[in-house]
Structure formats: structure tokens, C-alpha cells
Amino acid sequence: MTIAARLTRLPRPHDADRAADAREALPLTGPAGDLIAGAGGSSPYLLSLIQKEADWVADALDAPEQALEQEFDRLRALDPDTLRSGLRQGKRRVALLAALADLGGVWPLEEVTGTLTRFADLATDLALKDALAPLIRRGKLPGMAEEDLATGAGMTVLAMGKMGAGELNYSSDIDLICLFDETRFDADGYAEARPAYIRATRTMAATLSDITEDGYVFRTDLRLRPDPSVTPVCVSMEAAERYYESLGRTWERAAYIKARPCAGDIAAGDRFLTALKPFVWRRHLDYAAIRDAHDMRQAIRDHKGHHGAITLPGHDMKLGRGGIREIEFFAQFHQIVAGGRDPALRVRGTVEALGLLAQRNWAAAEAADRLSGHYRALREVEHRIQMVNDAQTHALPQSEEGIDRIAALSGTDPKEFRLTLRERLEEVHTTCENFFANEQTEEPDLPEDAPEVDAALVARWRSYPALRSARAQEIFARLRPRLLQALSRAARPEEALMAFDGFLSGLPAGVQLFSLFEANPQLIDLLGDITGTAPDLALYLSRNAGVFDAVIAGTFFSAWPGADALIARLTDALKAEPDYEAQLDAARRWQKDWHFRIGVHHLRGLISPEEASAQYSDLADAVLCGLWPVVIGNFSRRHGPPPGRGAIVLGMGSLGTARLNARSDLDLIVIYDPGEDDMSSGRKPLPSRTYYARLTQALVTALSAPTAEGRLYEVDMRLRPSGNQGPVATSFGAFRNYQDGEAWTWEHMALTSARPIAGGEALSRDVQAFRRDLLARKRDRDALRRDVSDMRARLAAAKPPADWDLKLGRGRMQDIELLSQAGLLATGSADPGIRAGLDAAAACGWTDPDSAAELSETWHMLRRLNLTLKLLSDAAPDPETIGLGGRDFVLRNLGVDSWQALQDMLSTRIASAAALVDAAIETEDTE
Numbered sequence: 001m002t003i004a005a006r007l008t009r010l011p012r013p014h015d016a017d018r019a020a021d022a023r024e025a026l027p028l029t030g031p032a033g034d035l036i037a038g039a040g041g042s043s044p045y046l047l048s049l050i051q052k053e054a055d056w057v058a059d060a061l062d063a064p065e066q067a068l069e070q071e072f073d074r075l076r077a078l079d080p081d082t083l084r085s086g087l088r089q090g091k092r093r094v095a096l097l098a099a100l101a102d103l104g105g106v107w108p109l110e111e112v113t114g115t116l117t118r119f120a121d122l123a124t125d126l127a128l129k130d131a132l133a134p135l136i137r138r139g140k141l142p143g144m145a146e147e148d149l150a151t152g153a154g155m156t157v158l159a160m161g162k163m164g165a166g167e168l169n170y171s172s173d174i175d176l177i178c179l180f181d182e183t184r185f186d187a188d189g190y191a192e193a194r195p196a197y198i199r200a201t202r203t204m205a206a207t208l209s210d211i212t213e214d215g216y217v218f219r220t221d222l223r224l225r226p227d228p229s230v231t232p233v234c235v236s237m238e239a240a241e242r243y244y245e246s247l248g249r250t251w252e253r254a255a256y257i258k259a260r261p262c263a264g265d266i267a268a269g270d271r272f273l274t275a276l277k278p279f280v281w282r283r284h285l286d287y288a289a290i291r292d293a294h295d296m297r298q299a300i301r302d303h304k305g306h307h308g309a310i311t312l313p314g315h316d317m318k319l320g321r322g323g324i325r326e327i328e329f330f331a332q333f334h335q336i337v338a339g340g341r342d343p344a345l346r347v348r349g350t351v352e353a354l355g356l357l358a359q360r361n362w363a364a365a366e367a368a369d370r371l372s373g374h375y376r377a378l379r380e381v382e383h384r385i386q387m388v389n390d391a392q393t394h395a396l397p398q399s400e401e402g403i404d405r406i407a408a409l410s411g412t413d414p415k416e417f418r419l420t421l422r423e424r425l426e427e428v429h430t431t432c433e434n435f436f437a438n439e440q441t442e443e444p445d446l447p448e449d450a451p452e453v454d455a456a457l458v459a460r461w462r463s464y465p466a467l468r469s470a471r472a473q474e475i476f477a478r479l480r481p482r483l484l485q486a487l488s489r490a491a492r493p494e495e496a497l498m499a500f501d502g503f504l505s506g507l508p509a510g511v512q513l514f515s516l517f518e519a520n521p522q523l524i525d526l527l528g529d530i531t532g533t534a535p536d537l538a539l540y541l542s543r544n545a546g547v548f549d550a551v552i553a554g555t556f557f558s559a560w561p562g563a564d565a566l567i568a569r570l571t572d573a574l575k576a577e578p579d580y581e582a583q584l585d586a587a588r589r590w591q592k593d594w595h596f597r598i599g600v601h602h603l604r605g606l607i608s609p610e611e612a613s614a615q616y617s618d619l620a621d622a623v624l625c626g627l628w629p630v631v632i633g634n635f636s637r638r639h640g641p642p643p644g645r646g647a648i649v650l651g652m653g654s655l656g657t658a659r660l661n662a663r664s665d666l667d668l669i670v671i672y673d674p675g676e677d678d679m680s681s682g683r684k685p686l687p688s689r690t691y692y693a694r695l696t697q698a699l700v701t702a703l704s705a706p707t708a709e710g711r712l713y714e715v716d717m718r719l720r721p722s723g724n725q726g727p728v729a730t731s732f733g734a735f736r737n738y739q740d741g742e743a744w745t746w747e748h749m750a751l752t753s754a755r756p757i758a759g760g761e762a763l764s765r766d767v768q769a770f771r772r773d774l775l776a777r778k779r780d781r782d783a784l785r786r787d788v789s790d791m792r793a794r795l796a797a798a799k800p801p802a803d804w805d806l807k808l809g810r811g812r813m814q815d816i817e818l819l820s821q822a823g824l825l826a827t828g829s830a831d832p833g834i835r836a837g838l839d840a841a842a843a844c845g846w847t848d849p850d851s852a853a854e855l856s857e858t859w860h861m862l863r864r865l866n867l868t869l870k871l872l873s874d875a876a877p878d879p880e881t882i883g884l885g886g887r888d889f890v891l892r893n894l895g896v897d898s899w900q901a902l903q904d905m906l907s908t909r910i911a912s913a914a915a916l917v918d919a920a921i922e923t924e925d926t927e
Contacts, residue, residue: 003061004032008105013041014408025051026058035104042409045390049096053089060097064106068097068115072122083130084207087123088214094119095170099387102380103409109376110351112383116168117159123208123217124157124176125263131203140196142189152264154184155197155234156272157204160224164258165348169379171386171393173219174208177259181268182236194236201234219392224255237272244279254332256280257339258348274578281340282512310425312403312418317382318394322425324382326432327375331357338362341549343576350375367431374424381421384409461501466510475514482521486528496528496885499535503527506542516548523548526600533603533885536873544710547596556597557606560615566594566622574626580634584702587627588709594619599662599871609867609893617658620666621757623703623712624649628758631699639691640682644675647692647729648759648767649699652719656753657832659863661870665714666703669754670696670729673763692729700728719750732767739774745787749821751775753832776828781844788822789921806866811914813866816859819846819917834859846920855916858909861894865906868893 010031013019022040023033025047040047050057060067071093078086098115101107107115132153136144144153160175162168178201185193205220222233226243244252256276261269310321318324331353339345342360347353351372358368382394384406397403407417467473487496507513517523526548531538541547561569573590577583598619602612628649632642653667654660674688686694696717703712720726721738730738739748751771756764792815801809808814820837824830827840838852847855872886887899896902 001063002032003035003064003101003104003106004030006104006106007031007035009103009411010034011038011042011103011411012408013037014405015041018042018044018047022047022050026054028058028061032061035100038408038411039100039103039387042405043099043387043389046096046099046387049092049099053093053096056093057096057100060093061100064097064101068094072118075122075126078126080130080133083126084210084212085214087126087207087217088212090119090123091215091217095390099170099383102383103411109379110166110349113162113167113169113379116170116172117163117166120163120168120172120174120218121159121262124159124174124204127204127207127217128152128155128157128200128263130207131200135196135200140199141193142185151267154193154268155180155200155264156237156261156266156269157263158269158273159260159262160255161258163262164260165350166260167349167379169386170383171390173221173392175221175224176205176262177225177240178204178222178234179237179240179269179272180234181265182238190236194232194234197234198232205233237268241272241275244276248279250336253280254329254336257332257335257346260348280336281343281346282336310422310429312396312422313400314395314398315425316395317378317385320395320425322427322429322432324375324378324394326428327354327371327378330354330363330371330432334363371428371431374428377420377424378428381406381410461504464505464507466504466507466513469511472510472514475518476510479514479517479524482524483528486524487532493532496532499531499538500527502535503531503538503542506539513548520551523551526551529603530600533889534599534872535886537599537603537871541596544592544596547592549593551597551600557601560607560611560618563618563621563625566618567625570622570626571629574630580630581707583630584705585707585709587623587630587702588707588712591619591623591712592710595662602662602868602871603889605892609864612871613659613661613863613867616660616662616664617655620655620660620664620713621651621658624651624666624758627702627712628699631702632695635695635698636682638682638684639686639694640680642672642695643677643680643688643691645673645763646760647672647695648756648764650767651755651757652750653716653753655757656755658755661867663870663874665716667716667719668700669717669720670699671732671735671763671767672729673732673766689727689729689731692731693727696729719747721747732763735767736770739770745784745825746791748774748825749788749818752821752824752830752837755832772830775825775830778828779825781826784822784826785846785921788818792818792917792921806862806869809910811858811910811912811917813859813862815917816855816862816913819855819920820859822846822921841920847916851916851920855913858913861905861909865890865894865902 019037019041022036025040026036027033028036036050040050056067071090075086075090094115098107098112102109102112129149129152132141132155133146133149135141136146136149136153141148141153148154156179158164158177158179160177162172163174163176168174178197180193180197182190201222205222208217209220210216222228225231225233225235226240227247231239256273257280259273261273316323328350331350334357335345335347335353338357342362344360345353345356345362347356354363354368354372354375357363358365381396385391385393385396387409388405396406403418404414407414410417412420461467462473467476483500487493487500517527527538527541530541570587570590573586574583577586595616598607598612598615601607601615602609607615632646636642647670650656650669650671651667652669654664655666655668670692672688672692674692677688679685679687680691700715700717704715705711717728718724720728721730721735721743739751752775754771756767795808795814796810799808801812806812816838817834819841820834823837823839823841823844823846824832826844826846829836829840831837835852835856838847838856839849841847842849842852868890872889891897891899891902894902894905896905
């Protein structure tokens with residue numbers, strides 16, 4: 001479709017004589033003629049292009065997109081002798097066509113800037129290959145031949161800034177970083193190739209930027225490379241990566257958000273950017289970068305003198321107050337803060353980034369939408385400023401007449417243009433200033449009962465790693481009043497202060513976390529709750545402070561998603577990682593976030609202890625289901641896929657009954673079915689038994705081995721057939737045979753809690769069917785009671801109960817569970833519920849229904865207390881060490897008024913339960 005048929009606006013001619021000259025050069029009628037008159041009549045530069053390219057543009061207006069593609073094809077076919085002049089002609093044509101489509105409202109901003117960027121990419125690639133070709137012919141690049149030109153002969157050009165983002169404007173210079181792949185050469189070849197690549201870079205830049213009688217293509221800036229004052233214009237990828245890892249600064253991280261390979265070896269450029277991701281995208285939320293951004297903005301203002309009120313004459317649309325750079329900083333530094341945690345934010349375009357920040361709740365939707373609209377409008381004003389004389393400027397004219405010219409190019413009334421533009425600049429400045437301003441806030445007044453911090457404690461704090469830097473001390477000084485205020489709300493502020501001291505001493509660094517607190521004060525209140533209630537959890541936080549990120553990720557306080565949703569999320573997260581080690585680290589970070597969330601919800605009373613237990617179990621299920629295929633995939637690369645029907649992971653104990661607490665380990669059994677396959681089929685095949693034994697060890701390592709991110713779970717496999725003496729993985733046939741002929745009664749009792757968690761559905765169904773059949777078999781109830789009584793005596797002799805041991809000992813959880821499991825076996829039930837087992841024991845006549853109900857109530861009370869205490873500490877419960885805040889938390893969860901009342905209730909219930917279990921299990925034959 002023609003441009004004339006798609007016009008939505010028209011520029012007004014500012015100069016009638018120039019408008020007439022434009023019409024004379026390109027005598028079109030109707031709206032197309034008005035477009036030419038308005039463009040040429042307000043822009044001397046566009047008038048010159050119309051006069052030089054009148055024949056070409058006349059045809060191009062009939063089908064602009066087709067004309068553009070044909071021009072790109074022409075450029076690709078240029079020979080070396082005509083490349084320089086041909087590229088300059090191409091620049092004239094592309095700039096003119098884009099300007100007319102822009103001024104007429106035919107192309108949106110993204111298509112205008114995208115077209116200019118596509119031309120810049122093509123011009124850079126052609127200039128690079130033209131520079132490399134003679135070097136290859138003269139043997140200056142060892143091992144390279146003519147066919148290597150297609151991939152840059154080992155050289156990559158990264159487009160930075162607006163070119164990298166596809167956002168070039170009319171008179172942009174292009175920011176390039178030139179790199180070469182040193183791995184393609186040996187030591188001698190490297191020494192010869194390095195100066196050749198430097199020469200090629202200089203030749204390429206000259207081809208693009210030299211001013212000839214035909215003009216220039218692009219001013220080329222190579223100063224964004226690592227340490228440009230001392231490095232050559234083309235550096236090796238290895239040297240660049242080493243620089244960024246050791247010396248890279250925040251502004252360089254922000255610059256690499258937009259980085260994109262545009263010429264030469266695109267694949268090598270992508271690999272380089274992938275290797276640089278840890279530098280650009282920090283693993284945790286990076287609020288410290290906001291201060292860096294604020295300082296950068298201030299430095300720009302100081303350097304350029306952009307202070308004071310906004311006045312339009314001479315205002316810099318890029319760097320001035322409320323200008324384009326403010327919006328770019330807003331987007332980029334939101335991305336820097338959150339992009340390490342949320343990969344969806346790692347986009348190059350400014351408007352796209354703003355939309356994603358709003359969509360994913362990292363920025364207010366209203367602010368992001370407003371800034372997107374202002375960005376488009378300000379970029380169009382910037383384009384018109386540059387259209388006038390093809391000048392590399394972003395400043396409005398100093399004269400009122402000059403501003404009138406920009407308004408004419410925009411097709412708007414001069415008065416309305418000024419009013420609207422000023423409003424946009426003011427609104428951008430206010431919005432961005434609110435985000436970046438790191439102003440001192442009034443220190444809150446401390447309550448009278450705030451804990452006093454003596455000089456000795458402050459001196460000790462300064463010796464901690466987190467407070468060794470001046471910047472950390474500066475931020476912490478601003479935080480301290482709010483921190484003390486939060487600690488003062490604890491049941492015993494002095495205890496909370498000492499717990500905070502433990503938290504602070506364990507932090508390896510402070511700037512990032514303190515910046516996170518400063519940007520999100522609600523985290524200080526949360527830390528106050530934790531240190532005032534659960535000092536052990538505070539100590540955990542000091543070593544895993546990154547889990548605070550989860551609190552402000554947007555969904556921390558939403559409803560629990562359930563195991564299936566968790567499995568899907570973890571699976572997606574693991575798929576995004578590049579290798580096995582990264583997947584193990586990602587699984588640990590992911591699990592810690594969710595584990596922390598459960599603990600916080602329990603601590604704040606958002607969920608009950610029983611709901612917390614179910615969520616811990618869902619989380620463990622998700623980790624096993626998410627990691628098991630990853631472990632198998634990694635193991636299969638060497639030894640082939642699992643022989644036969646594969647293997648399943650059977651959860652036992654608390655995992656099998658979905659009753660985990662905050663510190664549970666995982667009781668697992670791995671069962672496999674090799675079928676007829678005696679060997680695996682990989683590069684290094686293994687006998688099936690060895691294959692599954694090693695695969696199981698790989699799973700245990702994946703779960704329990706400490707990596708840089710810690711460990712996931714401790715794993716206990718002692719419930720497998722023959723315990724520690726048996727193989728770590730058991731074939732289904734051997735498992736059946738053992739359970740049928742060799743297993744002890746207690747092993748059958750353990751199977752009442754078994755549950756397939758991960759692995760193939762068919763094998764899981766078969767194992768479950770066998771388990772149900774085994775448990776349903778008729779048993780000698782008297783012999784069963786004798787076995788249980790003997791087991792109870794052995795347990796009592798092996799480990800006498802300690803004070804406050806809620807699990808082991810007569811009348812405690814394990815004791816009641818033994819009776820419940822025996823009842824299930826006696827009646828042939830596969831229901832793992834405690835109450836169901838106790839009711840079964842009553843049905844056998846071992847106890848009565850009222851006693852079964854009382855035992856069930858006691859078990860649930862002990863379990864609730866155990867779940868609560870496990871959140872506070874992994875040590876043996878001690879009312880003196882958990883502090884007043886911890887004791888209050890326990891009392892709230894148990895619904896009692898005092899610690900003495902809790903102790904009395906425990907003593908009474910345990911004693912009664914012990915007597916009831918004695919009566920149920922201890923018969924005359926067993927006494």
C-alpha cells in the first residue's frame with residue numbers, strides 16, 4: 001500500500017521557499033505532495049535528500065517496505081570498489097524513506113527505529129567483511145579462508161546502546177564493541193591475528209564514519225569496550241570476560257542489557273553474552289544498583305549543567321531533566337535490580353521492558369504506561385530535532401523560531417507543542433526522581449522500650465564482614481533507627497537485639513542486603529519478627545539472605561499453589577539452566593525461597609502448623625519430581641537411558657505420610673524394574689544392578705551434597721530392604737521376595753507410610769498394588785502384638801527419652817505411631833492415617849474407641865508442638881533458650897495461656913498415652 005493511502009498526519013512547511021523547492025524536485029500532488037512539502041519545507045537536510053534521491057523515493061512511496069528490501073539487496077551486492085559510496089547512498093535513501101514514513105504517521109516509532117537499526121546492522125556487517133577480506137587473502141589471519149568471511153573470520157561486533165536495542169535515531173552514532181575469538185588460534189597464530197583484527201576494526205570504522213563527497217554512513221564510537229584508554233579497538237573475548245568479572249562497573253552492566261551481536265560471527269557473540277550473564281544479571285535482587293544509578297544521573301547533571309527548572313529553549317531531550325535517558329535509566333535499573341531473579345525482564349527494548357516490569361509487578365503499571373507514552377513522544381521530538389540538519393544533537397533549538405520549526409515538523413500548533421512537551425518532561429522527571437532519589441528520610445522516633453545499643457556492641461558490629469565497607473556503614477546508619485524500632489516490638493527486645501547481632505555477624509556482605517532493606521522497609525519489620533521469635537531462623541537467614549528476595553517477588557503472600565504447580569515451576573526453572581551443576585544450584589535457590597515462605601507464613605500465623613507440614617511435604621515432592629528426571633538425564637548421557645521400566649522413588653516415614661517439618665530429612669527407597677535388560681545401552685554401558693545403584697547415589701548426591709548454594713535435604717535410606725547392609729537400589733522382584741519372605745514386622749509397619757513420589761506411573765502402580773496386597777494379608781494378631789512390644793522395648797533401651805523429646809519414648813509420637821501401624825497391619829488396611837490405625841487397633845480389641853480418640857488427640861497435640869518447635873530451632877527444645885518471643889509463639893500455636901500450663905498438659909497427656917499404649921500392646925505373653 002502506498003504511503004499516501006496510509007497517512008495519519010502531515011508536517012507543516014516552516015519555510016515556504018524550501019517547500020516550493022521540495023515540490024519542484026519531486027512534483028507529487030495530493031497528500032503525498034503535502035508530505036514532501038512539509039518535510040522539505042521544515043528540514044534543510046530532508047530537502048537535500050529529496051533533491052538527491054527524487055527518482056528513487058518517488059517509486060519508493062508507492063511500496064515503501066518493498067523498496068526498503070530491494071535497497072538492502074542492492075547493498076549486499078556491492079563490490080569493494082563501490083561499497084563506500086553505495087553505503088552512503090543507502091543511508092540517504094533509508095533515512096529519507098524512514099523520515100517520510102515517520103512524519104506521515106505511517107510507521108510507528110518501533111518500525112522507524114527498527115529500520116534505521118537494520119540498515120546499521122547491514123552496513124556494519126558489510127564494512128567488516130570488506131575489511132577482513134584482504135587480510136585473509138594476504139594470510140594475516142592464520143587458518144582463515146574466504147569462506148570464513150560469512151561468519152566474520154573469528155570476529156564479532158556487538159551493537160550497544162540504541163543500536164543494540166533496535167532503537168537508533170536519525171543522527172545516532174553507533175556504539176560498537178569489537179571482539180575476536182582467541183580459541184581459534186594457537187599461541188603463534190594469536191600473535192599474528194591480533195594486530196590484523198585491530199587493523200580490520202579501524203578499517204571498518206573508517207568505512208562507516210569517514211566524511212566523503214557522498215557524506216558518511218554512521219559516526220562510530222568504539223569507547224564502550226573494556227578499559228578503552230589502554231586497550232586496543234578489538235580485544236579477545238577471554239580478555240573482555242576477565243575484565244568484566246574482575247573490574248566491571250554498574251554502568252557497564254546496564255550497558256550490556258542492550259548488547260547484541262550485529263556483525264561477524266553472530267553465534268560466537270551470543271556465546272560471549274551468555275558467558276557474561278552472571279556479570280550483568282546478579283543472582284539476587286540488586287537494590288544497591290539504584291544508588292549507582294542515582295550517582296550516575298547526578299554525575300551527568302553536574303557534567304552537563306542540567307540543574308534547575310525545565311525550560312524548553314536549548315533543553316536536552318536526551319540527558320536533560322525529564323528526558324529520554326531518565327526513562328531508559330528507570331527501565332534499565334529496574335531490570336538490573338530484578339533481572340537476575342526474573343529472566344523474563346532480560347529484554348533490550350525500553351518500551352518492551354517497561355511493559356514487562358508492569359506486567360510482572362516490578363513497577364507500578366500506571367507509571368510504566370505513562371513513561372512508555374512519554375518515551376515514544378520524546379523520541380519523536382528528538383528525531384525531528386535531528387532531521388533539521390542531520391546534526392548529532394538532542395537539544396531543542398535555543399530560539400523560539402527554531403522550536404516553531406520542530407513543531408511544524410511534528411504537524412502541531414507551536415503553542416500546543418510547547419505546553420504538551422513541558423508537561424511530558426515534568427511528569428517524566430517527577431516519576432523517575434521518585435524512584436531514584438535516595439534522600440534521607442526522617443528518622444522514626446524510638447519507643448521508650450527500644451533496646452539500647454551500647455558502644456561495645458556497635459564497635460563489634462563494625463568488625464563484622466557486612467559492615468567493613470564505608471558504603472555499607474552509610475546505608476546501615478540510615479537503617480538503624482528503623483531496625484531498632486522493629487526489634488522493640490519483640491516480646492523481649494533485648495533477646496531480639498542479641499538475635500539480630502547473630503544475624504548481622506553471619507552476613508558475608510552488607511551493601512546488597514542493606515540496600516534491599518532500604519528499598520523495602522517491610523523487610524525490616526519481617527526481620528524484627530524473626531529475630532524476636534526465632535533466633536535460629538535469623539541465623540539461617542544471615543547465611544541465606546537471598547531468600548528475602550522472594551518476599552518482594554509479588555506472590556509471596558498469595559495462596560499456596562499446591563504440589564502440581566510447584567513441580568511445573570521447578571521443571572521450568574531447571575530447563576532454563578545451561579548445565580547440570582547450574583540446575584542443582586537453581587534447585588537449591590528455588591527450594592530455599594519456598595521453604596522460607598512456609599516458615600514465614602507459619603511464624604506470622606497465616607497458616608497452621610499442620611498446613612505448614614503439608615506445604616513442606618508438597619515442596620519435597622516437587623523437588624524430587626523435578627530433580628529425578630534431571631538426574632536421570634545427566635546420568636543417561638554417559639550410561640544410556642534406564643534399562644527396562646526404569647525406577648521410582650518411594651517416600652517413607654514422614655515424607656510418605658506427607659507430615660514433614662521445617663527440618664525433616666527424607667526417608668527414601670529406590671525400586672527399579674530392569675525387565676529383560678541386563679545392561680544399559682549408553683557410551684559406557686553398565687549392568688542393570690550397577691546402573692541403578694549408581695543412579696540412586698547420583699540422586700542422593702543431587703539432594704544432599706553441599707554446593708555453593710548449600711544442600712537441599714539430608715537423605716536417609718535405612719528403610720530399604722536389609723537396611724544399611726542392602727543395596728541402595730532394589731529391583732522390584734527382589735523387593736517383593738524380601739517383603740514376602742524375609743522382612744521383619746517393623747518393615748511391614750514402615751510400609752504403611754510408603755508412597756511413590758517420582759518415577760514411572762506403571763511401576764508406581766505395580767509397587768502400590770503389591771504394598772496394598774501385602775498389608776491386606778491376614779496376620780496372627782497375638783504374634784504381631786508380641787513383635788511390636790519387643791520393638792518398643794528395643795527402642796526404649798536404645799535411646800532413653802530426653803526432656804522435651806516429643807518423638808521418642810513411652811506415650812510420645814513414635815509410641816502412638818507404633819500402635820497405629822500395628823492396627824493397620826492387623827486389619828489389613830493401607831490407610832496411613834494415625835486415627836485410622838488407632839481405630840483399627842480398637843477394632844482388634846487392643847484398646848477401646850475412647851482411648852483411640854484420646855491417643856489420636858495426644859499425637860496431634862505433640863505433632864503440633866513439634867512442628868512449632870522445629871521452626872524455632874533444630875536443637876532439643878529448651879524453654880530457657882528459645883526466648884520469650886519463641887515461647888509466646890509456641891503458646892499461640894498450642895492454644896494455652898502459660899508455659900506452666902503447657903508443661904502440665906504435656907506431662908498429663910504423655911503419662912496417659914503411655915498407660916494406654918501399655919494396655920494395648922503389653923499382654924501377659926509379652927510381660
